Amino acid sequence: MTKVLVAYGSTRGSTREIAEWVGRALTGQGVEVEIRSAAEVRDVGAYDAVVLGGAVYFGRWHRHARALVRRCARQLAERPVWLFSSGPLQRIDREVTPPAGAERARRRIGARESVVFGGCLRPDARGFPAATMARTAAGDFRDPGRVETWARDIAYELKAT
Numbered sequence: 001m002t003k004v005l006v007a008y009g010s011t012r013g014s015t016r017e018i019a020e021w022v023g024r025a026l027t028g029q030g031v032e033v034e035i036r037s038a039a040e041v042r043d044v045g046a047y048d049a050v051v052l053g054g055a056v057y058f059g060r061w062h063r064h065a066r067a068l069v070r071r072c073a074r075q076l077a078e079r080p081v082w083l084f085s086s087g088p089l090q091r092i093d094r095e096v097t098p099p100a101g102a103e104r105a106r107r108r109i110g111a112r113e114s115v116v117f118g119g120c121l122r123p124d125a126r127g128f129p130a131a132t133m134a135r136t137a138a139g140d141f142r143d144p145g146r147v148e149t150w151a152r153d154i155a156y157e158l159k160a161t
């Protein structure tokens, strides 16, 4: 059975949830999935493919996602990898350019795709500047259906290879 790592860089949990949606959709297509924080992953040699996602903070792809690419660049370049970013606190109705860090990662490891999903900021977010931002920009702009469709396409591509 194909074994896929779904790794995420998330500060407030909403990107982790997207990773869980990806994992669930892949599992539904008969793929074996492991979901882990990118910060914990030291080696991806045990997986046939990797999905790596990161939240966007101040225009930067999450540091845990970037660090995983640095640590495991060679192994990642040897297997199919899909990247996602989660950020914009607005409804996404057109294609959004991924942050520079995700683009650099895509080029470095030859990732198949790099997409941007909407983000989520809870109205009760704590800490500065998140709490300040939440006063005007709070909301959940994630689209589970779009995430699921994307993950299913990954499963189809995996089956085809």
Ligand SMILES: Cc1cc2nc3c(=O)[nH]c(=O)nc-3n(C[C@H](O)[C@H](O)[C@H](O)COP(=O)(O)O)c2cc1C
Pocket: 009, 010, 011, 012, 013, 014, 015, 016, 055, 056, 057, 058, 059, 060, 086, 087, 088, 089, 118, 119, 120, 121, 129, 130, 133
């Ligand atoms: C302080 C702060 C800065 C942010 N900066 C950006 C940004 O530059 N670009 C963007 O698209 N989203 C930005 N966001 C939105 C986050 O990416 C979004 O809330 C995301 O879903 C957070 O993921 P997490 O819950 O996994 O940490 C920012 C959010 C906060 C709180």
